[in-house]
Amino acid sequence: MEKLTFEFFGGAPVNATRAPALVGVVGSGNLEVLVEPEKLDGRCAVEILTAARGFGEIWKAVLEDFFARHKLADVRISINDVGATPAVVSLRLDQAVESFLGGVQ
Amino acid sequence: MTSYYEASARERLHALLDPGSFHEFLPPTDRVVSPHLVQLDTPAAFDDGVIVGRGRLDGKPVLAAAQEGGFMGGAVGEVHGAKLVGLLERARDEKPAAVLLLVESGGVRLHEANAGLIGVSEIMRAVLALRSAGVPVLVLDGGQFGCFGGMGIAARLCDAIVMSEEGRLGLSGPEVIETTCGVEEFDSRDRALVWRTVGGKHRYLLGEADALVADDIVAFRKAAIDLLNIKPDLSLEALTAEHDRLDARLKRFGACRDALDIWSALGIEAPEKLPLLEADGFRAAVAGRRA
Numbered sequence: 589m590e591k592l593t594f595e596f597f598g599g600a601p602v603n604a605t606r607a608p609a610l611v612g613v614v615g616s617g618n619l620e621v622l623v624e625p626e627k628l629d630g631r632c633a634v635e636i637l638t639a640a641r642g643f644g645e646i647w648k649a650v651l652e653d654f655f656a657r658h659k660l661a662d663v664r665i666s667i668n669d670v671g672a673t674p675a676v677v678s679l680r681l682d683q684a685v686e687s688f689l690g691g692v693q
Numbered sequence: 694m695t696s697y698y699e700a701s702a703r704e705r706l707h708a709l710l711d712p713g714s715f716h717e718f719l720p721p722t723d724r725v726v727s728p729h730l731v732q733l734d735t736p737a738a739f740d741d742g743v744i745v746g747r748g749r750l751d752g753k754p755v756l757a758a759a760q761e762g763g764f765m766g767g768a769v770g771e772v773h774g775a776k777l778v779g780l781l782e783r784a785r786d787e788k789p790a791a792v793l794l795l796v797e798s799g800g801v802r803l804h805e806a807n808a809g810l811i812g813v814s815e816i817m818r819a820v821l822a823l824r825s826a827g828v829p830v831l832v833l834d835g836g837q838f839g840c841f842g843g844m845g846i847a848a849r850l851c852d853a854i855v856m857s858e859e860g861r862l863g864l865s866g867p868e869v870i871e872t873t874c875g876v877e878e879f880d881s882r883d884r885a886l887v888w889r890t891v892g893g894k895h896r897y898l899l900g901e902a903d904a905l906v907a908d909d910i911v912a913f914r915k916a917a918i919d920l921l922n923i924k925p926d927l928s929l930e931a932l933t934a935e936h937d938r939l940d941a942r943l944k945r946f947g948a949c950r951d952a953l954d955i956w957s958a959l960g961i962e963a964p965e966k967l968p969l970l971e972a973d974g975f976r977a978a979v980a981g982r983r984a
Contacts, residue, residue: 589734610721613701613763614738622721622739637736668736 590641594651596632599661602689609688612680619669619677621684625662632660638669650674654681663688695910697835698859702744702759705795708910709833709917710748710757717746719776727770729805738764741772745780750793751918756784759795762838768802769843774812781819784828790921791829794851799866800842813843820850824925829853831920833913834860834902839891841866849901852923855916856893856902857909858972863891889952889968894975898959899942900984907972942984959984 608624626633634651658681665684672680695708706715719725721739730737742764747756758780760767769777777794784792801809820830830851834840839861840848848854848862856862865873867881867890880886889895897905903920906912949955956964959982970978 589731589736608720608722610703610739613761614736614742614765615763618763620721620738624722639734639736666739668738670736 590638590644592636592638592644592647594634594636594648596634596651596655596660597630599630599632599655599659599663601630601661602663606688609684611684611687614668614670616670617672617676619667619672619680621680622666623684623688624664624666626664628662628664630661632663632665634665634667636667636669638667638671640669640671646674647677650677650681654678657682658685660685694907696908697833697857697910697913698837698908700910701763702742702761702795702797702836705833705836705910705913706744706746706748706757706759709793709795709914710750710755711752715746715748715757717744718780719745725772725776727772727805729770729808733804735804741770741776742767743773743776745776747787747789750790750914750921753790753921754787755789755791755793756780756787757793757795760797760836760844762797762836765802765804766838767796767798767836767844768800769798769809769812769816770802770805771808771812773802774809774816778812778815778819781816781823781830784823785826788826788828791831791917791923792823793831793833793917794848795833795836796840796844796848797834797836797838798840798842798844799838800844810843813847816843816847817850820847821927824850824852825927827925829920829923829925831855831917831923833917834862835893835906835908835913836860839863839866841869852925853903853920854896854901855904855906855913855920856896857906857913858888858893858968858975859908860893860896860902861888861891862893862896862901867891885968894967895952895955898956898961898979898983900938905972905976912972946984955984 726737835857896902
């Protein structure tokens with residue numbers, strides 16, 4: 589297992605009263621993504637716990653693409669991953685943000 | 694129509710209860726995760742694979758839990774079990790109209806060994822204590838992973854079980870039987886065999902499931918509402934009657950080699966056609982024939 593953390597700057601803060609959102613499931617080739625509002629001085633903080641070691645560079649690339657699509661600030665994203673592919677990770681991240689911003693839970 | 698089978702545990706709960714009424718206890722943001730999986734270098738889920746909380750069903754207050762089969766087959770670990778036990782014990786204090794258990798579990802989470810086993814035994818004791826206190830416990834079983842092992846026992850300790858054809862209920866799961874007794878005894882890859890042995894239709898015919906519904910969350914909701922008035926009966930008379938019923942069932946069907954033999958013995962015409970029927974047609978075809 590490997591723990592990875594990333595931080596992104598320069599996004600737009602979201603309403604702090606927004607409800608957290610959880611999508612996905614911790615199953616083989618899948619992941620769960622929890623998105624929560626949190627005062628982080630404008631940062632978007634991402635923490636990943638993944639079963640697959642040694643993929644830090646790929647996570648970095650996938651998350652940079654994600655942040656380019658969704659410029660979030662004051663948001664904490666927590667991920668539990670069981671070897672999801674980059675495509676699945678991107679899909680879940682988009683789904684999580686849609687659920688979070690849409691307020692659907 | 695929303696498939697119960699395809700939905701996640703969280704989606705099932707939200708769609709089953711009155712809209713907007715669900716309030717989760719120990720939500721994922723609390724991060725009450727398994728302390729064991731981390732030691733085994735395995736990612737844990739923020740809710741440990743079970744969602745517990747309160748809500749309303751047809752306006753009446755209920756407590757409800759849903760197991761997520763996608764996380765470790767819905768297996769009961771220490772935290773998962775404690776959340777279920779806590780919900781059942783809370784119900785003894787709050788006296789809701791019912792507790793709903795949306796089961797989907799392979800049983801004990803073997804990674805957590807004794808902690809999981811103890812969790813399941815505590816669930817069983819809590820179910821019986823709650824029923825003794827007069828609060829009915831209703832089971833809904835229609836998920837992808839079925840309900841087996843310790844959770845299969847726990848389910849049968851409850852007041853009523855609602856199943857879809859897709860739901861499965863048993864003690865040892867098909868793959869466990871094949872592994873321990875051989876493929877000649879039970880071929881777990883023979884889907885028709887698996888479903889006619891542990892599937893919802895057979896459980897309904899044997900009298901173990903009280904309702905057989907279509908794979909539709911709304912149908913599960915209606916069946917649960919219909920069962921809200923059920924009165925738990927743990928009296929000696931009721932238990933003796935249940936044992937007599939099981940004894941008679943064993944005498945009647947004990948020599949059968951296949952579920953089809955039992956369906957024939959029940960007097961059902963063209964039993965081989967039962968797996969093909971939709972829920973409504975199936976209930977009509979077997980009316981008055983259940984064991």
